[in-house]
Amino acid sequence: MFNWLQYFADWLIYTVFGLTHGTKLGDAVNFFVFDTIKIFILLGVVTFLMGIVNSYFPIDKVRNFLTKRNWYGFDYFLASFFGTITPFCSCSSVPLFIGFVKGGIPLGVTLAFLISSPLVDAVSVAMFIGMFGWKVTIVYVLSGIILSMIAGYILGKLKLEPLLTDWVKQILLNKQIEDNSYQEEKQTLFQRLPGIAKEALGIMKGVSLYILIGIAIGGLMHGFIPTGFFEAYISKENPLAVPIAVIVGVPMYSNAAGVLPVLQVLVQKGIPIGTAIAFSMAVVGLSIPEGLLLKKIMTTKMLLIFFGVVAACIIISGYLFNLIL
Secondary structure, three states, X not given: OOHHHHHHHHHHHHXXXXXXXXXXXXXXXXXXXXXXXXXXXXXXXXXXHXXXXXXXXXXXXXXXXXXXXXXXXXXXXXXXXXXXXXXXXXXXXXXXXXXXXXXXXXXXXXXXXXXXXXXXXXHHHHHHHHHHHHHXXXXXXXXXXXXXXXXXXXXXXXXXXXXXXXXXXXXXXXXXXXOXXXXXXXXXXXXXXXXXXXXXXXXXXXHHHHHHHHHHHHHHHHHHOOOOOOHHHHOOOOOOHHHHHHHHHOOOOOOHHHHHHHHHHHHHOOOOHHHHHHHXXXXXXXXXXXXXXXXXXXXXXXXXXXXXXXXXXXXXXXXXXXXXX
């Protein structure tokens, strides 16, 4: 699919710039140029398409949709699915959490949405397609949805409402009944396209720096780190490789745009794909900065339970990925 782009990168780096093929610097720069162009092409296409979908399912409509129906457990799937198609970052966790809980959505369902949103979005889908192809992308998306459903269900069954902070309890105690009726704008798809394109461009601008940094790190790893370096610590033969990768990933912080180029290089260096994906999920979904934000709405005990349940689900999914792929 992108053979033409590889030819272009080879011509630009080895002919125009005069770098030598097979050298550490030449391979690193080639990797950077090829992956940067490829990812931005895919990101533009996927972000625009997801923008079309998202224009019909904004956050307010999702909340109302989940609130006004009794889904008999199916709401965990819907929350996780909507989390994958709506733009969300950890900085939005507090207002989204409050809005969903005030709307009457069960705590477990709310947490399923919050877990799925940073794990699977338009950026990660576009980058996964370019790096690993459709098969791995589909498995990743489905596993992200299922992981969010299971984690949200477990957290819901634990009845953690008493462990919410006093700040949240006071908001819920004093909340006024609001008219959450959603008036959908009567616009055709053609009329929506300019706004969708503008939003897609804004998303691309917002993540472009992370993408460039991530690809640059990936290029350096690709060109300068020996193939067997990572295998010595988190190889397929090490039964604890997946939990080690998750533990290492939690203290780090990045979004999908920054961590996925590193994931690609880890796989190229011989790390099992399930282990590498578990690492990236931990970085994106269980970062310390996100924990600090969630501390506003969760007591320390609830936050530890939340991180523990999600980490366990990520570890299990990592092992399953290694078996399937």
